Amino acid sequence: MTHHRTLIALAIATTIAVGGLLALPVFAQGTAAMATAPAGLYQALGEKPGITRLMDDFVNRVVKDPRIGGHFKDVKPAALKESLTDQICQLSGGPCKYEGADMKSAHADMDINKGHFNALVEVLQSAMDAQGIPFAQQNRLLALLAPMHRDVITTR
């Protein structure tokens, strides 16, 4: 019994230690992993028309949000909507091509901290709720977007 527990304890300790070591190569594979969209996500988002509606509502909410609206005061909403629609469409496995700036240079001059990033996620969740996108599908999309925090957050 005690033996059994010690084994479990050792297994966890090893998992934690090895997990830390493995994390580096996995981290490096991040962008590669993101290229493969989860099956059915694009359809769950309502394909191009659904994503267009979602991004239209999302940007409208973002620019009005007291926490993060200020970051978008110099951005043309129509251009942002179009660019985000392409990006989400491509990420979720749709037949689109995002041709905008990479995330790092797009946010380089903006003073964005983690609180801002999380606020943006919340606004996106609200917009997805409004479009009736199921929570589990929302999380599949968020899982593709969340790692972008490394490039988007400029103030650590």
Next chain:
Amino acid sequence: MTHRPPFPLLAAAALTLVSGLAQADTGKLLLTGGVSTIAGSAGGGLTPWAVIGSNATEGEMGVSAYATRAATQDYGLTGYGVALGLYDRVELSLARQDFDASPAIALNGIAPFGVTPGQHIKMDVVGVKLRVAGDAVLNSDSWMPQIAVGLEHKRVHPGSIGSVLDFLGTKTSGTDVYVSATKLLLAQSVLVNGTLRYTNANQNGLLGFGSASPGKNSRSLQPEFSVAYLINKHLAVGAEVRFKPNNLQALGAAAGLGAALREDDWKDIFVAWAPSKNVSLTLAYVDLGRIVPGITNNRRQTGYYLSAQVAF
């Protein structure tokens, strides 16, 4: 016995801080700060996670406070406490537990311990947690969990049960150290946590720390696991298992009491509901196994656990 920790004072200071912070905008995502454990640190109900409590994320300070009530066939536990979250890096927590140990009166039949009727055991817990690596929530393209190390320093005030703890050779204060790894598998809406605790606490410390020989006095490594499924932004269901040492059974057996002092592992299934960013309620069914089975007809202690938390 008259030892009074500066708990009310610290709680008051924390609440004052709340009123200041409540104006500030703290930006953690819903439920990603966990709920309050019985020992005050953030996690599931029974086991700490690697997350830092409160709503504060990087660059922010936050605070949370909770009250908990749990009851089983023979015992009851009331608890309350506060936690400070600093920059999503450091967590400081304070908790007070009040354990209704009324069945302990039966111990007077074994020896003249002088246990008084309706005796409660109180315990204070001071906790510190440090996030050392990772981000449990946002690094969804990697298996790397958020990792934290922590300690829980506990001091027990057993009242008239002190004579029993003296007889058992248990100390009235002790310190657990632990390492936790927490990962939100975002695409699957599943959160997993593993904690490894180095402890010699008996029943989490309520029956003191260590044991006279031939019981086990030294600390041992005990694993704890939590898994939670997020049903929606406001609702999570899950389960926990917390392995525990069984330090006192051998001592009881040597005294001719058989398994009267046996200690079992803890398990629970829970539902956590966060109607807003500032409020969460956790309801659980707990199985605490046997707690001094010699005075409780060898019953398993099962029952409810209800905890309310406010966080800023």
